[in-house]
Amino acid sequence: MLAVEEVRSSYGRIEALHGVSLDVAAGEIITLVGANGAGKTTLLRAISGVQPISAGRIRFEARRLDGISAHVRVALGIAQVPEGRQVFAPLSVEDNLRLGGWTRRGERLDAELAWVYELFPALASRRRVSAGTLSGGEQQMLAIGRALMAKPRLLLLDEPSMGLAPMLVEQILDVVRSLKQAGLTVLLVEQNARAALAIADRGYVVETGRIATSGSAGELLADDRVRAAYLGV
Amino acid sequence: MTELLQFTFSGLTVGAVYALVALGFTLIYNSCDVINFAQGEFVMLGGMTTVFLGLAGVPLPLAACFAVVLTVAVGLALHRFAIEPARGSGAVVLIIITIGASIFLRGAAQVIFDKRFHTLPPFVGGDAIRIAGAAILPQSLVVLAGAVIILVLLWAFIERTLIGKAMVATAANEIAARLVGIDTRAAVGLSFAIAAAIGAVAGILITPIALTSYDVGTVLALKGFAAAMLGGIGSAVGAVIGGLVLGLLEAFAAGYVSSQYKDAVAFLVILIVLLAMPRGLFGRAPVERV
Ligand SMILES: Nc1ncnc2c1ncn2[C@@H]1O[C@H](COP(=O)(O)OP(=O)(O)OP(=O)(O)O)[C@@H](O)[C@H]1O
Ligand SMILES: [Mg+2]
Numbered sequence: 249m250l251a252v253e254e255v256r257s258s259y260g261r262i263e264a265l266h267g268v269s270l271d272v273a274a275g276e277i278i279t280l281v282g283a284n285g286a287g288k289t290t291l292l293r294a295i296s297g298v299q300p301i302s303a304g305r306i307r308f309e310a311r312r313l314d315g316i317s318a319h320v321r322v323a324l325g326i327a328q329v330p331e332g333r334q335v336f337a338p339l340s341v342e343d344n345l346r347l348g349g350w351t352r353r354g355e356r357l358d359a360e361l362a363w364v365y366e367l368f369p370a371l372a373s374r375r376r377v378s379a380g381t382l383s384g385g386e387q388q389m390l391a392i393g394r395a396l397m398a399k400p401r402l403l404l405l406d407e408p409s410m411g412l413a414p415m416l417v418e419q420i421l422d423v424v425r426s427l428k429q430a431g432l433t434v435l436l437v438e439q440n441a442r443a444a445l446a447i448a449d450r451g452y453v454v455e456t457g458r459i460a461t462s463g464s465a466g467e468l469l470a471d472d473r474v475r476a477a478y479l480g481v
Numbered sequence: 482m483t484e485l486l487q488f489t490f491s492g493l494t495v496g497a498v499y500a501l502v503a504l505g506f507t508l509i510y511n512s513c514d515v516i517n518f519a520q521g522e523f524v525m526l527g528g529m530t531t532v533f534l535g536l537a538g539v540p541l542p543l544a545a546c547f548a549v550v551l552t553v554a555v556g557l558a559l560h561r562f563a564i565e566p567a568r569g570s571g572a573v574v575l576i577i578i579t580i581g582a583s584i585f586l587r588g589a590a591q592v593i594f595d596k597r598f599h600t601l602p603p604f605v606g607g608d609a610i611r612i613a614g615a616a617i618l619p620q621s622l623v624v625l626a627g628a629v630i631i632l633v634l635l636w637a638f639i640e641r642t643l644i645g646k647a648m649v650a651t652a653a654n655e656i657a658a659r660l661v662g663i664d665t666r667a668a669v670g671l672s673f674a675i676a677a678a679i680g681a682v683a684g685i686l687i688t689p690i691a692l693t694s695y696d697v698g699t700v701l702a703l704k705g706f707a708a709a710m711l712g713g714i715g716s717a718v719g720a721v722i723g724g725l726v727l728g729l730l731e732a733f734a735a736g737y738v739s740s741q742y743k744d745a746v747a748f749l750v751i752l753i754v755l756l757a758m759p760r761g762l763f764g765r766a767p768v769e770r771v
Contacts, residue, residue, distance in 0.1 A: 296659075296660055297659075298656050298659050298660065317659075317664070318659040318660065318662075319659055319662045319663055319664045319665070320662075322660070322661060322662030323662055327660070327661075328660045330656065330657060330660055334654050334656065334657035334660075335654075335657070336649070336650040336653045336654055336657065336658075337653055337654075338649060338653050339646060339649060339650060339653070343646050346643060346646070347643070347646060347647060347650050347658075347661050347663070348661050350643070350647060350661050350662045350663055351661075351662035353643055394661060395660075395661075397661075398661065398662060
């Protein structure tokens, strides 16, 4: 469904991705693990088209994404929950969600809204509240719900558990798992490698702008180097 | 007492125009962090185009509509051909581009129109209305009513339509807006179009009272900028209040001190705001702009 081939990307003169390749098949949950600054966010931004790439190709469902603007990629079926949630602070919860469905404006989105409120009941009671006043956990739910409103086929999640209490992390990862059941394909970036690998089919380990290892979730959980570096054992 | 009322009315009338210019600054500033010093030229184009089409025999209502359309086209062209290619350059570069655009538009107006002062007949005729001894021109009421209608329409557009909310979202977080599929370049272009339309309407409304010429934009941009600073740059409510306050201050300065000092008020306001209250009256922390 998604093929990233030898992608390079830079911030000014500093190259952050030195030729990254990975594949995601329809229906999979793939996780990217890696230390701070490894390039995970840069890769997701490149897939979404908000970060230019200097070499390589990104293909989505056999379509090359070169030259396709970020906003068009959403319409094609790629939605991202960005690092740090990035909700629209001055707008209400419901407006954030409706804007999540921007590419489908004109359609009735009531069913999707109801679905998101069902996934995250905490949002339902706060639909008129401005997003900036939500707690971190609620903002994360909103960011996920906003991405879901686009009805994506591929969902990119950048550290959805960052800064959340363990119980909330659990809840968010449960939702991710249920999204797979609902037919979504997920590319999940997580610092919390153990939790991410627990729900993922496969994973890639990113180190300083390169893919260091990859394998099934079971293989990575058993890999000595992965265990030492990312699982703390 | 009569004097006070008189000054208040004339202050509110010009203040309404400053408020509209400040609102133009605010819209564009919020959408792309650019202070658009060509905002005053939008006002000039509105008034001057209407005048010259009128002289050419076009009925004034039609001329006014055409003037708004033309100004919107100029605003869109400014965005597309001057601002957009320079995206990513620093704020100073973008400001200099708008100053260049302002000089260019003024020069073009001088060539295409002329260098004289012009006026338009008032939209509604009739004598000055007398309230407690103060005389109010019917056109002043037209200006105030026009400003109120623009504010209400703008408010409804931003608060009640998804496109308006997409503009707010783009202003609040550009990357996140692109990630939900908003064409943020179009959203910024739309803010230029709206700012241009508001400027043009302001120019048409005020011309019967204040005269217009190819270079009125310079002073209006300065006043509008002072008003936006006073209100807190980026705040729409601030722009309106700032405009009205500046208009009143000017009218009182002109009436009670000397009309020579009228234009100095705007400079004084800019200085005081810069030195003593950089966020203005309604400015918020930079991350929470609306
Ligand atoms: N806006 C930026 N400007 C310059 N360099 C950047 C920028 N964002 C990231 N980088 C650099 O690019 C490299 C990759 O960063 P990236 O944010 O993609 O890492 P990450 O794996 O997402 O890290 P984290 O786990 O901390 O989120 C880092 O060296 C970082 O310093
Ligand atoms: Mg990151």
